[in-house]
Amino acid sequence: MNDKTDSRIPRGVWILGGVSLLMDISSEMIHSLLPLFMVAGLGASALVIGLIEGVAEATAQIVKVFSGVLSDYLGKRKWLAVAGYGLGALSKPLFALAQGVGLVFTARFIDRIGKGIRGAPRDALVADVTPRHLRGEAYGLRQSLDTVGAFAGPLLAVGLMLLWANDFRLIFWVAVIPAVLSVALLVFGLREPPVRDPAKPRTNPIRRENLRRLPAAYWWVVALGAVFTLARFSEAFLVLRAEQLGIALAVVPLVMVAMNLVYALCAYPFGWLSDRISRRALLAWGLVVLIVADLVLAASDGWPLLLVGVGLWGVHMGMTQGLLAAMVADSAPADLRGTAFGFFNLLSGVALLLASVIAGVLWDTLGASMTFHAGALFSALALAVLLCRPGVRAAALPGR
Secondary structure, eight states, X not given: OOOTTOOOOOHHHXXXXXXXXXXHHHHHHHHTTHHHIIIIITOOOHHHHHHHHHHHXXXXXXXXXXXXXXXXXXXXXXXXXXXXXXXXXXXXXXXXXXXXXXXXXXXXXXXXXXXXXXXXXXXXXXXXXXXXXXXXXXXXXXXXXXXXXXXXXXXXXHHHHHHTTSOHHHHHHHTHHHHHHHHHHXXXXXXXXXXXXXXSOOOOTTSHHHHTTSOHHHHHHHHHHHHHHHTSOOTHHHHHHHHHTTOOGGGXXXXXXXXXXXXXXXXXXXXXXXXXXXXXXXXHHHHHHHHHHHHHHHHOOSHHHHHHHHHHHHHHHHHHHHHHHHHHHHHSOGGGHHHHHHHHHHHXXXXXXXHHXXXXXXXXXXXXXXXXXXXHHHHHHHHHHHHHOTTOOGGGSTTX
């Protein structure tokens, strides 16, 4: 496991990436259409959408704390991940059945609880099966495969919208199929390695003496991840921006196709790069890209500028998301990785809820441009925190 001459990504990472790919095809077929469905079909406002998205995503991040802790306590991660993906699959039919915002919220809530249950154990599993010198690359690969699904889903949704004359509900039913396949691949395809010595007694991972084993470098990554998330609100607002610019309803999901295509193409190369250069510098450049993306989206008045802004948003995601996960894995003890990912995602979830609510309020009161200008401002503040925090050097961060 520690042989640095072995440059092969383990089979388990490919399996976990394939599971994520299938579930993201399912989820993004629905999520790329959901803002439009709620506005056009259910009469929801941007603030309601922001609240639903923020609460749903924050719920996912909060639940990751408990699933991560439980996976460390049990020394088992796979079946928690199976339970999470199973809940995600069970939520999909509810979107097709929804006649009001209430059931949409319920479906999103169940789906995100599933995401929360699977997230920390899955991320810890990647570290469990991967040598340290390949972790940036491994997280980049898993994120890239995940994001292939995230652009294939909206692309499939666009084709079915054109084929079936904007029949949202029928498309939501089709989305159930890849979700079920995702669960099956995880159940039958992944063999879990041992996490801890079975001879050692189980201890509560969140007892004070265990939490003290999480180093200062880890807590710095947690704080950094929360600031990053505050600067980046829900991608649902990218879809609403496209609809606001008068783009045909059936092709609006192409916005998510474009963003996730760029994200998928960037995630693995930047993951590979993060194993070889300063991770702090790469994070800083990711924030610079997000600032430019927000400014372009604020100024967009049609497809050309909109696609440039959306593409830059995807570059930012590819530069930063797998990188932050690798930094968490590097800075946490092996038997506390699930707990470490859980706390990291908890603070990120709170920040995402706050960011999405702020974005919805600004959108409804001051307009779309002000929403993206505010995003650029938060990104600039996050960049200042990263670059100017006293006593923090590139070498002090995990990985570099």
